[in-house]
Amino acid sequence: xxxxxxxxxxxxxxxxxxxxxxxxxxxxxxxxxxxxxxxxxxxxxxxxxxxxxxxxxxxxxxxxxxxxxxxxxxxxxxxxxxxxxxxxxxxxxxxxxxxxxxxxxxxxxxxxxxxxxxxxxxxxxxxxxxxxxxxxxxxxxxxxxxxxxxxxxxxxxxxxxxxxxxxxxxxxxxxxxxxxxxxxxxxxxxxxxxxxxxxxxxxxxxxxxxxxxxxxxxxxxxxxxxxxxxxxxxxxxxxxxxxxxxxxxxxxxxxxxxxxxxxxxxxxxxxxxxxxxxxxxxxxxxxxxxxxxxxxxxxxxxxxxxxxxxxxxxxxxxxxxxxxxxxxxxxxxxxxxxxxxxxxxxxxxxxxxxxxxxxxxxxxxxxxxxxxxx
Numbered sequence: 537x538x539x540x541x542x543x544x545x546x547x548x549x550x551x552x553x554x555x556x557x558x559x560x561x562x563x564x565x566x567x568x569x570x571x572x573x574x575x576x577x578x579x580x581x582x583x584x585x586x587x588x589x590x591x592x593x594x595x596x597x598x599x600x601x602x603x604x605x606x607x608x609x610x611x612x613x614x615x616x617x618x619x620x621x622x623x624x625x626x627x628x629x630x631x632x633x634x635x636x637x638x639x640x641x642x643x644x645x646x647x648x649x650x651x652x653x654x655x656x657x658x659x660x661x662x663x664x665x666x667x668x669x670x671x672x673x674x675x676x677x678x679x680x681x682x683x684x685x686x687x688x689x690x691x692x693x694x695x696x697x698x699x700x701x702x703x704x705x706x707x708x709x710x711x712x713x714x715x716x717x718x719x720x721x722x723x724x725x726x727x728x729x730x731x732x733x734x735x736x737x738x739x740x741x742x743x744x745x746x747x748x749x750x751x752x753x754x755x756x757x758x759x760x761x762x763x764x765x766x767x768x769x770x771x772x773x774x775x776x777x778x779x780x781x782x783x784x785x786x787x788x789x790x791x792x793x794x795x796x797x798x799x800x801x802x803x804x805x806x807x808x809x810x811x812x813x814x815x816x817x818x819x820x821x822x823x824x825x826x827x828x829x830x831x832x833x834x835x836x837x838x839x840x841x842x843x844x845x846x847x848x849x850x851x852x853x854x855x856x857x858x859x860x861x862x863x864x865x866x867x868x869x870x871x872x873x874x875x876x877x878x879x880x881x882x883x884x885x886x887x888x889x890x891x892x893x894x895x896x897x898x899x900x901x902x903x904x905x906x907x908x909x910x
Contacts, residue, residue: 562610579607586678601680605659653841654737655681655718658868665724666831666867670706672719672838683707685860686714691847694748694759694786694812702752702790702840713844717752720839720867722831729830729870734823734841734863741859743845746852748814749823749863750787752840757790759797760823761814765851771799771813772848778802781809823863827870841865 553570554560560567563576580602587598602608611633657666657679667677684707692712701708701715708715722728734751736744750759761770773780781801785808788794799811817823831837843863845852 563606563608565610568609573609576607576609579605583607583679586680587682589676590678590682592682597682601682604656605662605679652685652738652862653683653714653716653843654864655683656864656866657720658866658872660869660872661728661730661867664728664869665722666728666730667721667723669719669721670717672705672836674719674721674836677721681716681718683714683716685862686711689714689845691746691845691852693847694750694844695782695784697750697786697842697844699787701842702755702757708842713842715840715842717838717840719836720831721836722833724833727830727832729828730867731825731827731829731870732865732867733825734865736821736823736861737864738860738862740861741856742851743856743859743861744817744820746845746849746856747861748844748846748849750842751824752790752838752842753826753829754837755790756792757787758792758824759787759812759814760817761846761849762820762851763816769813769816770849771811772846773801773811774850775811781811783807783809785810786812829870839865 554567561573562568563572568576583602583605584598587593587601592598599608655668657668662679667674668679668681669675669677670681690712697713698708698710701710701713702717704715705717705719708717734749745762748759748761750757764770764774768775772782778801785794785798788798791797797813797815799813801809801811803809815824818825829837841863843861845856
């Protein structure tokens with residue numbers, strides 16, 4: 537399924553025909569062609585249906601998702617009276633309207649991103665023929681997956697994560713971990729090469745320092761954690777502590793690189809005791825980037841993402857009680873240029889709004905594809 541695919545008989549000159557109405561539709565301040573208006577309307581209609589099928593009926597959720605895909609028009613600035621305005625009055629009203637709308641947008645986005653987990657395909661992937669689904673039969677293919685957050689989650693241990701966590705579809709029903717499985721399919725003539733990133737999109741009280749993330753790709757697993765307070769890769773027990781260890785190497789049978797993530801500390805008789813070594817986050821904003829995945833026509837991959845507060849992590853302390861963490865998993869074609877993204881820090885609402893405002897202005901200047909958030 538291809539999003540906003542164009543008919544083969546669309547002539548290049550048709551794409552450039554201007555709108556005939558006096559109040560022309562714009563996106564990010566740029567007047568659109570009739571062809572672009574038609575594409576955006578069709579895309580919004582399709583997205584609305586997909587979100588409704590996914591159980592998301594909020595207009596606010598729809599507009600945030602539509603904005604991230606470039607499927608939006610600028611808010612109308614008035615009626616015929618607007619056309620009569622000239623000079624400084626016009627620019628003053630434009631500036632006031634833009635400021636008002638952007639503040640509303642920023643507050644809406646702050647609320648929407650709080651503690652959620654989303655899976656996104658880039659626009660190029662949509663056009664090439666990639667789709668997402670919660671179920672293996674792809675009976676309800678979508679372009680965005682949006683998961684409700686777990687609330688009031690207590691700390692747990694990797695040793696307590698159920699071993700069947702990746703054997704389910706959609707949200708895994710467990711009160712101690714967030715686990716979500718989904719499928720990505722490719723429908724195209726040429727092999728589709730892609731990558732993915734898992735990033736922090738919102739955080740409060742440095743919750744990420746105690747959160748561990750486990751990713752299964754077609755049953756092959758890697759797990760991740762932020763570096764320790766000493767700047768070295770996290771490990772449990774610590775590298776200088778050989779007095780204890782896990783009695784099992786949990787999930788090692790699925791590990792992509794078991795030698796890098798599991799270490800035998802000591803052996804007593806037939807018993808072995810292990811050190812677990814999560815791969816460090818790429819940085820404070822990115823958990824991991826993985827390149828080199830590929831799909832042929834009608835093939836699909838299954839992914840499971842597991843997130844939990846690791847109780848044995850030294851930075852899992854009372855100070856993070858009341859915090860939250862939101863992550864997003866972004867897929868893009870291999871070689872596709874990455875757009876600079878932004879997220880929420882824990883430095884306070886005003887700082888966050890300042891970051892959003894700067895990014896908002898940069899997106900308006902960069903144009904033409906509309907607001908796109910990685």
